[in-house]
Amino acid sequence: MPARRSPSPRPRRALLVAAALLLVAGCGGSDSGGGGRGGGGGTPSQPAKVDVGTLPISNAAPMYLGMRKGFFKEEGLELVPHVAQNGAELITGALSGSFDFIFAGYIPSIVARAKGLPITVVAASDLGAKENSDEWTVTLSKRGSDIRDPKDLEGRTIAVNGLRGVGEVVIKASLEKQGVDPKSIKLLEVPFPEMPVALERGRVDAIWAAEPFLSQELAEGAREVDAPLVTLAPNFVNGGYEANDKYIAQNGDVVERFNRAMSRSVDYAQAHPDEVRRTIPTFTKIPAAVAQKIRLPVWSSKLDRRLLQQAADYTARYGIIKDAPQVGEMVWKGVGTPAGS
Numbered sequence: 001m002p003a004r005r006s007p008s009p010r011p012r013r014a015l016l017v018a019a020a021l022l023l024v025a026g027c028g029g030s031d032s033g034g035g036g037r038g039g040g041g042g043t044p045s046q047p048a049k050v051d052v053g054t055l056p057i058s059n060a061a062p063m064y065l066g067m068r069k070g071f072f073k074e075e076g077l078e079l080v081p082h083v084a085q086n087g088a089e090l091i092t093g094a095l096s097g098s099f100d101f102i103f104a105g106y107i108p109s110i111v112a113r114a115k116g117l118p119i120t121v122v123a124a125s126d127l128g129a130k131e132n133s134d135e136w137t138v139t140l141s142k143r144g145s146d147i148r149d150p151k152d153l154e155g156r157t158i159a160v161n162g163l164r165g166v167g168e169v170v171i172k173a174s175l176e177k178q179g180v181d182p183k184s185i186k187l188l189e190v191p192f193p194e195m196p197v198a199l200e201r202g203r204v205d206a207i208w209a210a211e212p213f214l215s216q217e218l219a220e221g222a223r224e225v226d227a228p229l230v231t232l233a234p235n236f237v238n239g240g241y242e243a244n245d246k247y248i249a250q251n252g253d254v255v256e257r258f259n260r261a262m263s264r265s266v267d268y269a270q271a272h273p274d275e276v277r278r279t280i281p282t283f284t285k286i287p288a289a290v291a292q293k294i295r296l297p298v299w300s301s302k303l304d305r306r307l308l309q310q311a312a313d314y315t316a317r318y319g320i321i322k323d324a325p326q327v328g329e330m331v332w333k334g335v336g337t338p339a340g341s
Helices: 010-027 058-069 087-096 106-114 166-177 192-200 213-219 228-232 245-250 252-271 273-283 305-317
Strands: 048-054 077-083 101-105 119-127 137-141 157-160 186-189 206-210 223-226 237-244
Touching (some): 048 252, 058 101, 058 119, 077 252, 087 101, 106 119, 106 305, 119 252, 137 213, 166 223, 192 213, 206 213, 228 305, 237 245, 245 252, 252 273
Parallel strands (some): 048 077, 157 186
Antiparallel strands (some): 101 237, 119 237
16 A cells, blocks of 8 residues: 655544534534645646545455556556545545545535535445345344344344444444334444444443454354345445545546546456455455455445435435435436446
8 A cells, every 4th residue: 555645644634624524514514625726737657636525344355456457547547545434534535625525424425415525426335245145244133142133132132333434324223124124223432443342241232243253253143134235125225436526526537537547446446356355354354264265245336316316315315314315416427326226
């Protein structure tokens, strides 16, 4: 992974402006965000540098694989990844101009857009699986638990990595779809690495586990109770690459080239899982042996706007936002759609 450029103060500045941005979001303001700091030009021999905020998870593998394969260099771009810890930090970085592009879940972007913040999807990335057996985010109960199916989760406590985020929305939507009152459950915020201990000690009744923790827990005898993304729809939308509207307006050529290279990277990753598994340990702490066994996301350069609108509607339905934004307003024109959608 390219090293973070130490002379640049921009990632640190993002943290300093976070409080101000959150105040703007709470007031429904829409005149926030820097962006537009240039970045045009670039050739394969002298690529232009672009800063990408990302996460240390396997879902980001296509970007790193595309860098290794030279897809971005062919478009005259040099990507400089900056690792963040959550979607809120990434959104803040995009709004402040610290990052040209970010890799984030669609639901944090939906929340930002609903609050008047100018975040737009510029490239599609990962989806849920088609079938439960392949899904990489699963609600688990511990070995020996009486929780065996979604209806057993009624009135129980479930660990999620963050409240008012992806986990909360998809868990509640999935349970309601299966006849369980989503208001009956209690959600407790627990970081992914701490979830197994919380489950074992009885702090929670179930956990919403993602890889590599999912495979580790299954190896210890945990039971799969629900695969929320699959329940909502086969290949339900999860995350993509986004940018500040001001940056998009001032750097349209860079956005087009980034979209082409990222789309190529995403589709290549989906077609070459063995290369993905070899790439994952190069930018995460996941050991090579574990990377060979974990369930991989589904990657696609096409974005089903119908499913994205469903995600926005669910986010409003469960009180995360007041009104769902129209996804046509938050997806860049160059993002492709699946056939028949």
